[in-house]
Amino acid sequence: MFEAKLANAALLKKIVEAIKDLVTDAPFDCSESAMCLQAMDSSHVALVSLKLEVGMFDTYRCDRTINLGLSLANMSKALKCANNDDTCMIKYEENDGDSITFTFADVKRDKTQDVTVKMMDIDSEHLGIPDQSYSVVCEMPASEFQKTCKDLATFSDSLNITATKAGIVFTGKGDIGTSVVTYSPSSNSDDESESVSLEVKRSSQPTALSDRVRLSLCNEVPVVVEYPIEDNGYLRFYLAPKIDDEENMD
Amino acid sequence: MFEAKLANAALLKKIVEAIKDLVTDAPFDCSESAMCLQAMDSSHVALVSLKLEVGMFDTYRCDRTINLGLSLANMSKALKCANNDDTCMIKYEENDGDSITFTFADVKRDKTQDVTVKMMDIDSEHLGIPDQSYSVVCEMPASEFQKTCKDLATFSDSLNITATKAGIVFTGKGDIGTSVVTYSPSSNSDDESESVSLEVKRSSQPTALSDRVRLSLCNEVPVVVEYPIEDNGYLRFYLAPKIDDEENMD
Amino acid sequence: MFEAKLANAALLKKIVEAIKDLVTDAPFDCSESAMCLQAMDSSHVALVSLKLEVGMFDTYRCDRTINLGLSLANMSKALKCANNDDTCMIKYEENDGDSITFTFADVKRDKTQDVTVKMMDIDSEHLGIPDQSYSVVCEMPASEFQKTCKDLATFSDSLNITATKAGIVFTGKGDIGTSVVTYSPSSNSDDESESVSLEVKRSSQPTALSDRVRLSLCNEVPVVVEYPIEDNGYLRFYLAPKIDDEENMD
Structure with a gap:
């Protein structure tokens, strides 16, 4: 089981908007310490590397290291449903089959929105990025x-x-x-x-x-x-x- | 003769924008008591029913019950000329032939705009909507x-x-x-x-x-x-x- | 050499936006007293006549009367780089070959932007516009x-x-x-x-x-x-x- 809650959905929305034109399918590597993503664009000129550490989330539970593959276009559609000040819960349960649920909650209006998006099999190629000193x-x-x-x-x-x-x-x-x-x-x-x-x-x-x-x-x-x-x-x-x-x- | 004046054109503009993608041609039924419109979309899934009672107008004169058929696309073009705080006079005279005139007036600037739009023959099918109790x-x-x-x-x-x-x-x-x-x-x-x-x-x-x-x-x-x-x-x-x-x- | 500086780039940006749909290629006639432009649209229905006198510029130097031909589409692309409160220097030097440089400077941020645009050969047809008394x-x-x-x-x-x-x-x-x-x-x-x-x-x-x-x-x-x-x-x-x-x- 993976379950992580962000105080507001706007952050994840901005991240997805920033990378979805470069990378179409995103393998999210979720571990005890962070939610990470590494992906190259189709022309292999750009490498996107995202790291969201546990401290960024209101609640965070990751029972075992897991890779969640998502189409960023679909993830973008899901996140566009959220108001910017909604909380955003990301949830994956092995029993639920191959889908991830985003839950957006706007406490004031007693409204919740569950968006369930199908997962994809994506080859995660976590590249070792060599240390480099820059001029x-x-x-x-x-x-x-x-x-x-x-x-x-x-x-x-x-x-x-x-x-x-x-x-x-x-x-x-x-x-x-x-x-x-x-x-x-x-x-x-x-x-x-x-x-x-x-x-x-x-x-x-x-x-x-x-x-x-x-x-x-x-x-x-x-x-x-x-x-x-x-x-x-x-x-x-x-x-x-x-x-x-x-x-x-x- | 039909002549009715709205205190501001914005109301009619919003109504037309709300229905013009669903209904292309609109038969307005004008009577002593109200200006009404009933029309179905082309797939016969949605019925639009609009009622503007006399009380909504600043002045209202309807000599006899009359049906005014208008293309909503043309009506939208006419209404887009109006500033939102313009008054809006709708006028039809039998002698004028088959056209309706919208007059928008912005008193402060001593400006008036008359837009004359040709009418259409539209079969008005005023459906009886049965009373229904809802759960x-x-x-x-x-x-x-x-x-x-x-x-x-x-x-x-x-x-x-x-x-x-x-x-x-x-x-x-x-x-x-x-x-x-x-x-x-x-x-x-x-x-x-x-x-x-x-x-x-x-x-x-x-x-x-x-x-x-x-x-x-x-x-x-x-x-x-x-x-x-x-x-x-x-x-x-x-x-x-x-x-x-x-x-x-x- | 021609060198002229406007206090802000917004003015030139607006002028170019106003005429670029009517006129594609613009011959700017630069003299000691003013920067002028006369051009007809392709259908020869509209004549554009622009005059920017020396007094409009912060600095102005024009060694000899010269005609600078520019594509207004390219000039528009150059000017879109400028922030509205940037200063705008227009510079042409005979030695630089056939190009004009626009320099936008935003003093606060210690940022300058030089955009060099290639010139075009344009037949300048400076029409005499007859004096006319209007009703x-x-x-x-x-x-x-x-x-x-x-x-x-x-x-x-x-x-x-x-x-x-x-x-x-x-x-x-x-x-x-x-x-x-x-x-x-x-x-x-x-x-x-x-x-x-x-x-x-x-x-x-x-x-x-x-x-x-x-x-x-x-x-x-x-x-x-x-x-x-x-x-x-x-x-x-x-x-x-x-x-x-x-x-x-x-």
Whole structure:
């Protein structure tokens, strides 16, 4: 049996909205200590890694380590039924067959909503992510990062991130023109490190999961885009560098 | 001659928006006492019944009982021209040929707008709706009913309503999962009556016609979804039960 | 070299949004005294005439008269990157080849964005617009004019404007009906002049360039729809009258 209760459904709704365009089927690994998810997008360029620790839940019971496979499209439909301030209980019982029940409760109105979603068999490939030291770690407002990615996507389907002592620079170059966004270091004091240049094929667009985003950069290894979730979890995107023959950095 | 003036155009705009996806052509029956409309949707599952009594109008003159046929799509286009706080005069004169004029006036700005819409010949089939006693009458916030119908439509194109002493329960069951919404009786004290189960094929989605909606339920007869309009009228949807062979209640 | 700086990018964004559906390619004529644009729509019914005088810019440098051709679609993409309160620098250097750079700076966040857009060869046909005395000049709130044009477009693809001592009247007549909007003179005291009747094929829809719009009308010559831009420029639409054989005014 697995049973975990979140104080409000909005958090899970935002997480699912943030990843459902990248990953279609999600294997949730539930253990005594956390609910985790690792999945790659279909083009194997982006790896999503989600961790929700026990401390994030109001109640949490996991009798044995279990893998719950869900279509994120269906999970999104279920979560859209919830009001943002509803509580959200996630429940799986072996006897219930292959389905998971989300229960949304709005105490004030004496209303509960049970949404039962069929599970899927998904091969869970929990990849070992090697420890990596990064040349640059940059924190910035999540909204700024999101707007910059959206603006550059107008011009190019890949973007280049360069961090120097002068700041962090995002560049998108395409047929109709070029856009270069520069954040100068006075507001990003962590960036004063060596130069780094890499290209990410696409970037993630979570909306309001957290106020801040942390970018970890190093040449020729995946960039990490991390959104901390309260104090007990994170949503990370590992984005592989794009290797162009003509622009190869070797 | 028919001439009737509403204090603001927003009311008529909301009514037309609420029914125009269900009914395309509307025969308005105008008499000394009220402006009425009865029409079935094309699949003959839903009957719309609208009554606007004289008391709802600022001025009202109807020389003789008359039937005014209008395309609701055209009527919607006309009403979208009105600002919500404009007054709305509806006028038909035998001499004007086959058209109706809506006049919207915004006194402050010294602006008037006359929209003349061509009439249609529509067979008016004013059905006698038999008196029916219902096992359950349930009042609830219109917004809750609307959200519940929208949520369940994600999972199923039919929904099941069950009322017991424990509350009123809406169920939608489909391929991707099942959603069950329960309102417990503490907030719906009228529901403490015998069990009722029926299925409605689709439900109506008026937005802000009224704060409350009244559901009248009885096995094997159409459910009535009623929105009171101020104190002088109503918009009712009669929705036929869906008879499945496998789930037949007989 | 051409270099001009606007205190905020919102102004240029609004101008481009207002004209980009009418005109695809824009030749900006830059001189010592102003940045101008004249272009006709593809059907040669509407002439757009834009003038931004030096006084509108924070800084302005134009070494020699020059014509900068830009796709308005690309210019719109560039300007959408700007936040409304960003400053906007427009820069062209002969040495940079055929491109223009827009620099948006948000001083608070120490962020700058350079968007470089390729230029186009556009035949600039700066038409001499003859002086014309108009029978009627009518000023009205831009929002009212915009709503009236939008409402009438529901019914007809041409509209008729008639101004008399009784007011200014906009009429759209189509298959589904007719809409007549009347503004009475008490709020438009300038309109008390002789009768004028003409038809304009389409009208412009700038949103919030200015609070007021000025219409200049005379039989059988183009109507002028003018939006003043601050105190140092204007956006004008010259709209040719539509000559119908059956409704010819001769």
